[in-house]
Amino acid sequence: MxxxxxxxxxxxxxxxxxxxxxxxxxxxxxxxxxxxxxxxxxEPAQFWFQRSGSIIVMLAAIAEVRVFSKIKRLETQVLISTLMADKIEHGLKAAGDVSKKAIEPWEKFGVILNLFWLLAGTIIWGYGDLIYSNI
CATH class of the missing domain: 1.20.5 (Single alpha-helices involved in coiled-coils or other helix-helix interfaces)
Known part of the structure; x- marks a missing residue:
């Protein structure tokens, strides 16, 4: 069955x-x-702050993988629905352009956000004890 x-x-x-x-x-x-x-x-609190940077980097890397896998799934679903809706070459080209325009801003947002978290986490991880001491 x-x-x-x-x-x-x-x-x-x-x-x-x-x-x-x-x-x-x-x-x-x-x-x-x-x-x-x-x-x-x-251990003093400044080392704990420094260690939190490694967790931020780890979570940013995981989030990046998850965002891009979600975007790829969305692209696949849009392509399948486009193929089912219209098999004319002219129609597929136009629908493909629309789907690309709809997904592109999210892709850029994901890249920028993940880059920010990776940089922030790396700086905290490397220099967190100094940053904490000077605050």
């Missing part, structure tokens, strides 16, 4: 994958924090 593939099934599969991804991210960050809490008493 084969399972009928519907839009709801596809959406649910993507939703559960996304939830598993976020759960894994939260558990990983939580475990890093848990293991480092035992060193909290012996």
């Amino acid at each position: 084969t399972k009928k593939v519907t839009q709801a099934n596809i959406w649910w599969n993507e939703y559960t994958k996304e939830q598993y991804g976020w759960s894994l991210t939260i558990i990983t960050v939580g475990l890093f924090g848990w293991f480092q809490i035992f060193n909290y008493v012996s």
Whole structure:
């Protein structure tokens, strides 16, 4: 017996994958924090601020991968719906242009936001103790 593939099934599969991804991210960050809490008493707060930069970099890298995979899925869905709607070459070209224009701002926003977090996290990671001391 084969399972009928519907839009709801596809959406649910993507939703559960996304939830598993976020759960894994939260558990990983939580475990890093848990293991480092035992060193909290012996280390000053400036080193903790410095370490937070590594977590920011890790989360920014994870977010970048997730954003680009989501954009690729959207591009695929737009292409499939375009192919189903109209098979005329002229119509496909116009619909492809519209989909590219709709996705492009999100792609640029994701790149800029992730670049900001990667740079901020790297600076905090490298020089966090000095920044904390001078604040």
